[in-house]
Amino acid sequence: MATCPYCGGEVERKQGEVVLTCPYCGTAFTVDRGDVGEHLMGRVNYDLHQVFNTFKIWALRIPETPNDFYEKAHLKNFELVFYPYWVYEITGYFSTQTGAEKSAVEVSVPSHTMMRGTPLERAKLSLSGKVFYSNRYVVQRGGRIVNPSLSPEEADSIAISFAEEIVARRLSSRLGLSLSARLEKIETMKRKLIHEPVYHCLYEYNGRNYRFMSDASDSRVLYAEIPVELKFRVAALVGGISSFAAGVTTLIVGLALKMSLFAFTSLAGLALIGFYCFYKAFLSKTTVRQFFAS
Ligand SMILES: [Zn+2]
Structure with missing residues (x-):
């Protein structure tokens, strides 16, 4: 338990959390009473029905998706989770192999360790369209929030290395070289805490469960599991056998x-193709992780 520095309310602290959000007044504060700064959130602009429809239309663009997917896929349950990100606007001088460059970058740092290695890690958030955080809004929408396990100070150093990577990538592609960048001088560095709403959904198709x-x-699809149409699996099986x-x-x-080298290398090559076909044939659901640049 911790006490909210603004309203004095008792705030529950889950393991690993270093920033807490007061359920009464919505204030975010660090456990050592440090200031978090601006606390914003993404609004739920799409309800579950709209999100599921968008997902189904998106899934039909993948060739292996069954033709009756739109009619036969049914939503079973869902959870709405507001995930925390530290979002930065950084302007400064970056030094590279070709000289110094002034750049402005927007960086988002996923701020709970549970987000590591998940599609949430690579989601790029933008500050546009964000509103002030409201706990009542989260409750009204039937959602729950995850609090940061990464302190603002820890996030700052990660943000700087992300900014350096972004600038290096930007310059490298512009100049056609492989460059690295170092942030030499920070002009402005603004940090905000953003809670972004994400639907975790379970749906059913032909008696089996899939997630997205x-x-x-x-309404961007962050992660999807999609069934594969039977005819694709049969084709893969036939391909494997041949x-x-x-x-x-x-x-x-x-x-x-008496061309044994040729014979064995060909066998190895064809066997490899065969194994791949079998793998595709017995893979009952295709796992697709799709990211869109925002
Ligand atoms: Zn409070």
Whole structure:
């Protein structure tokens, strides 16, 4: 338990959390009473129905998706989670191999360790369209929030290295070189805490369950599992069998002609294709992680 420095309310502290959000007044504060700064949130601009529709239309663009997917996929349950990001606007002088460069970058740092290695890690947030955080809004929408386990100070140093990577990538692609960048002098560095709404959904198709994740603010699909149509799996199975058959034939012919090196390398190559086809055939759901640049 901790006490809110603004309203005095008792705030529950979950393991690992270093920033807490008061459920009564919405104030975000660090456990050592440090100031968090501006606390914003993304609004839920798309309801569940809209998000599921957008997802289904998106899924149909993938060739392996069954044709009856739109009618037969049904939503089973969902959770709306507001995830924390430290979002920065950094302006400064970056030194690179070709000289110094003044740049402005926007950086988002996922601020809970549970977000590492998930599609949430790479989501790029923009400050546009964000509103002041309201706990009542989260509750009204039936959502829950995750608080940062990364302190503002820890986030600052990560943000600087992200900014350096972004500037290096930007310059490298512009100049066609492979450059690195170092932030030499910070002119401005503004940090904000943003809670971004994300739907975690479970849906059913033909008696099996699949998951997807969408950003509730802009309806982007962050993660998706999609079933594969039967005819694609049969085609892959047939392809696998013919590859193995071709491999064996090549081996027999090659050995008969005393071209053993050729025979074995061909067999290996065709067997590899065969295994890949079998893998595709027995993979009952395709896992697609799709990211859109915002
Ligand atoms: Zn409070």
